[in-house]
Amino acid sequence: MPPVELWRSLDDLAGDPTLRELVSREFPAHADEMLASSRRDFLKLMGASVALAGMTACRRWPSELIVPFAHRPEGYVPGSTLQYATSLDVGGAATGLLVTSYDGRPIKIEGNPSHPQSLGATDPCAQATVLQLYDPDRSQGVVQREGSGEPAPRTVEAFTTWARTHFASLDASKGAGLRVLAEPSSSLALLAIRERFARRFPGAVWVEWDPLSRDAAREGATLAFGRPLRTHLALERADVIAAFDADLLFDDPAALANARAWARRRRAPDDVMNRLWAVEAGYSLTGGSADHRIAVPSVLVPVVLGRVAAVLARAGALPGLPPETRAALERFSSHSFDDPRIAALARDLAGAPGRSAVVVGPRQPAAAHALAHLLNHGLANAGVTVWYSEDPEPARPSHREAIARLAGDLNAGVVDTVVVLGGNPAYDAPRDLDLAGKLSHVKTAIRLGLYDDETSEVCDWHVPQAHYLESWGDARGWDGTAGIVQPLIRPLYDGMSAIELIALVADGKTTPGYDLVRATWQARLPSPDFERAWRRIVHDGVAEGTRFVAVAPELSPGAAAPIAALADAELPRAGTYELTFSRSASLHDGRYANLGWLAELPDPVTKLTWDNAALLHPEDAKALGVKRNGDRVAIEADGRELTVPAFLLPGQAKGSIGLDLGWGRRRAGRVGDAVGVDAYALRSSDSLWRAEARVARRPGTDALASTQDHHIVDTLGKREQAIRAEELVRTGTLEEFLENRAFARERVEIPPDAPLWTPHAYPGHKWGLAIDLTACTGCHACTIACQAENNIPVVGPAEVRRGREMHWIRVDRYFAGDPAAPRLAFQPMACHHCETAPCEQVCPVAATVHDHEGLNVMVYNRCVGTRYCSNNCPYKVRRFNWFNNHKHATAVEMMVMNPEVTVRSRGVMEKCTYCLQRIEAVKIAAKNEARAIRDGEIVPACAQVCPTEAIVFGDLNDPESRVRAAHDDPRCYGVLEEVNTKPRTRYLARLTNPARGEA
């Protein structure tokens, strides 16, 4: 267990407001620059500010202070990094994380390799939470809103004393009028406290609400098995995967594990490569990676599933099917909708009994899930590629029912106290329930939240929530694996964690989170050497043997009727469209709206930043009179209307319109306010995921901030783009590959190399990188990892519109192949470290040069900013600081900076360095220990977080290294090799595995 003393004392230094105040008082105008002036580490930073405030320095740069510990913790080396294991619980499913801390400041979040739900990978959101920790817009103190709603600051003590008395007063009624509205949580500690809570307030109701609820799956399981089982996938065993409106590689509680397992089965194409079918309305990343994608409106997805089932049933591939179910399936055969590929899919599934998996996404009705269970049982997949576990909370009503009932109770006026734990129901609850309005009228509403947001606004008390990097807790992954949430820094603002608040309610006294968690685990861990076990769990971040036990349930016949009902699904009436809601790839359900990193992270498919848009099939767009992206359309659903910029998305199902949730926040903060449109406004409790909508063109066009396809409206450009996409992202089927393994290399003719001088020899190390396009799903985890590691600034929508985004590694997205059903192709693109780098020759001041290990080095402090290098870079991966991008960064915001990487000033060029700082760190360590560098010891940020291990870095001179193997792979090719740049970053061609005759 990390020494508590450590961050306490360090935090005293770092967080100490007096220092900051001092500077601000002395130099109000320049406080920021001065605090920012020295960015190597925060201690120095504080030093500089004091120095400036105190003395006048007659030197080229301000003199700095060194402020060592008074008592340095045992074994702690100043200026070095430590990693701590913790967990992030989102929507009741946790991901294991390793958080890097520099002198007591968490600065980087990566996956915890020993956690089965992370395996060392992370998604963009989890990584960005470190930015949330230092978000200056987080609420910084308790606020009370009297009847008038005027916020008045209160001390935590004031609140706790008030709370004690208030909840004591509820004892009489056994808490009959008490409701807790909580976001889903997998915390065992919370469960324990809830028992105490229930004992004290038997009359109280615990309401759980998740705007991205996956309860349809639960209900589906109830239909199929008679009880709400949780479904898990073991894709490593699956040869054929059929995803029905299920984004199991990205938008799934087990996405990281799924992606890893899926990719492993595509990596070595010689043994059986799996095949992925996707049936969906909008383009998900799973659809993008699929070998076959059937684009149908969301409402028809169950019909496709049903038809597949019917075919299988007829073919007798589903033994032991009860007659009524068989009859139900027959109804699908007569459905008006059909597609030749359905038969192929059925054939494919039938051909792989026990080696296939049928997956249905949370946006589909319960019956569809039941049908999937039916198929998996029939195909003998249950227990092999798909397994089940008991639901941790079987008694819980579905989110939809729960929130509706709460709204009812609020109406009826039987509720006098509501405690809102996290979440943001006033913003994301179904609008027809008008929860915001109802909360504002309830007698006492207490809100625990990171931000003083839409919900806090209508509550009487707002209590700042401690960030998970500031507080103790525990959380379970989707598969049940439990891990500890441990703080890396003392709360920057006096915050409280959910368990602490509930403990206060339940016990009437404040208990430190640490004690609560420890107590919970004391009960679960062996008593004799608890201390050792506990320390191990805290250290590893994973508790062994806490995974859910698999159960082998029996199908119950009850499902037939609802399944049959699915066959009645019809397309929306003429003149109306189907509107589907989806999670925002970057902002999740809206909780991350104020994080610049994520707001500026391009949507993987549309490449939109700082905005969401109505995704239209080009033909629908034409019908609506939408000419180009950004044209406004009005969407009217359930009596509420919303004006949204439209976006023409090839591959979107005709008649279906996609819209991302999580945007258009009112009270997110300085970054996130009024960014995008609030899709929740159209959401009703009976149409959480799909609504019938009327759409009409509205005058006006919004300038969307996209990081790709700026101004490619002319046919000339479009045509050329299509041609080049094939050469850039070289794609071939498995068959083609087995026929000619070097097909990718032969795709473009490379003129023979006749150098004028003897090329450089690289005797020592020879760094290189390889990216496997077969594995890349385009999730953009690498982009954020790079941003966090390399202090890459956020520039804002206006600058992105100009084409000035700063991401060092971007993920190029191309639509290839048949325009009617285009293939999605992703290509991560960063500096290629060309051996004959065009950028180096043209720099007048030698600010970008080669080093002896073949790195193309960009020396910021030498750059004068002619931008000639960028012009001459064929990959256009160089980024220029058009302004001082850190001008307005406050001291707290600067705390997220990585001290090992120079923060670039205005007017200099920057680019990918292969994470030079990581290379140097390992090199020096290895030299000090007089040993060679092991392969895989140096891992660039992008490679570290990649869920599918698509990025490999290493020494090309090491014959054993994985990167060497990758570069020797027959699939390996270099982009634009023909211009003789000799890139060190090379790609492995993308292989697809379409069913025979279906390519």
Next chain:
Amino acid sequence: MAVATLERPSRDNTSSDPARRAPLVLAGNDYASVTEKVCRIVEVRKPPRAWTLAFTIAASFTGILGLMVLYLITTGVGVWGLNKPVSWGFDITNFVFWVGIGHAGTLISAILYLFRQQWRTGINRFAEAMTIFAVICALLFPGIHVGRIWFEYWIAPLPNQMSMWPNFRSPLLWDFFAVGTYFTVSLVFWYMGLIPDIATIRDRATTKARRIAYGLLAMGWRGSNRHWHRYERAYLLLAALATPLVLSVHSVVSFDFATSMLPGWHATIFPPYFVAGAIFGGFAMVLMLAVPCRQWFGVKDVITPRHLENMCKIVLATGMMVGYAYAIEFFIAWYSGNPVEGFVFINRAFGPYAWAYWTMVFCNVATPQVFWSRRARSNPWVIFAVAVFVNIGMWFERFVIIVTTLSRDFLPSSWNSYTPTWVEVLTLMGSFGLFFTLFLLFLRFLPMIAMAEVKAIMPAPHGEAHR
């Protein structure tokens, strides 16, 4: 100015017998009257109203330029419309444009001098002046377009604590030397030529102040034989020195593009193509200035129709060379069989920037064709109009080369378009302000015609002393 179809030169200027060519000084001017005519411009107390008006406008634009540069330096290059991939836009376009303008002067004074083209004498002085000022405007842009102006001196090979040299492989560095040298030599050349005439003005000076001012500039010129002897020598040497520079400087500027690897830039034809274009644009600018000046300052007799006509012919010739270069570019793009190269040129002619491309073609290739007609060559209005068109065209040529190429290079994912901001537009206008301010000051305070040289090509005087 009043429309005056110029009296046609009665004789054949191409004849090998000088006597049969049109005279280079008309209306029977003699030495004294030439001196009088030219010096009066500098000596009159009140300048022509046209001058005052022009100067006021020019000066105010120079002020705007100053503000724009200040804003740029305090805020960052981001105030311009540049982006990734288009990292160069108006800045380098203007630079190349102005350097091009700065070609005619030295060409006229040096090369025509070596070729014994006597008609140069009438125009060389202010053509040279124009060169100097154009190059000043040119140097401004690479100066201000960098991200960290305060470190720009790193481009110069100076001793430093980093013990770092600049990168001598970089064309920008070659630029730095080429343009720098060209500027220095042109300046010295121009000043050399000025000395005798300044002396003349000094001698005629009536006020002490003028005597001291012009006295300093004249550097004690007494017109002695020894002076004249050395002067002629030095002038010849400088001419010889300047001649290769005329060709080198724009060749080097073209290397900025030619040595890069971008389709549309990476072309071996660039050096000659750029030099031809520069002379083309330069002469157009000379014409644009000469036509009104000879009117306002009454020196029609010295800058004769023959001068104008000769220059029109040069414009016509170089214009066709430029047109040929445009054609060749397309041919090579197709002939090389390089698809990326091919696309760039198709895109130039039919892509989003087609309008710019066709403006360029119209101005540079179509308009000069009117000079096939002698009547056009002798109509100041036509000459002036064509000159203006050519200048516009030449600016667009650089814009097209730079922007269309950058906006769509290898990876479609990074394609983008470029729109200048108001800052860039005002900066461009400001640079014209600066140019004209300097030029107008020159007209007002220095002899705009090389009196000494003009006299040298005039018929022998009738025993009158030369002063």
Next chain:
Amino acid sequence: MTQQGPNTVFVFPAWVDELKPFIAAAGVGLPIYLVALVWYGGSPATTDVGYAPQQPVAYSHALHAGELGIDCRYCHNTVEVAAHAAVPPTQTCMNCHTNIRGTSPKLAAVRESSATGMPIPWVRVHDLPDYVYFNHSAHVRRGVGCVECHGRIDAMDVVYQAKKLSMGWCLDCHRNPDAHLRPPEAATQMDWEPPKGVDRTAFGKTIRERLKLAPSEDCSTCHR
């Protein structure tokens, strides 16, 4: 003497002509002079060497490292394992000073820090720009003595910057390290001399070959 004639136009006496050569000379010389001025005036040798800020505690290296001969690593104990040769925590001072001079007014600040836990704000003397990444362990373990960059600290009552610490200065050593190398174990030994009769450079060469040192001149070595 000015020229004869009806109107004397020359306002400058003839001897002014004598000045012309000098004017020419100045025209050439001035730029060179300015360059030289900036070069020397702006060089770290001028601006930085000798920088000796006043420290919150009058700690004398001359006394502790010199007279008492305490090894550098007793206080700067991370120098061999980390980039920073960490300035010691107050605790390190108190190890001795609880007993020795326990009441000396000079040590008031130290005692206070130790009591309150608030650090002593030392002023940084050897301060490289933030874009320079120097690693102590990489040098000390390769036979570069403390004295090479810090000078005779053991003779300083108030620590001052003894060397230029400029990029050129770093490169000088990276290019010809021999004259600056010593056995790694003698890294902290301020007055180390090569064995009698052995030339320093020659000795350094043997060290370089023994430790297989090839100091890098790559930008990436120090700039990230």
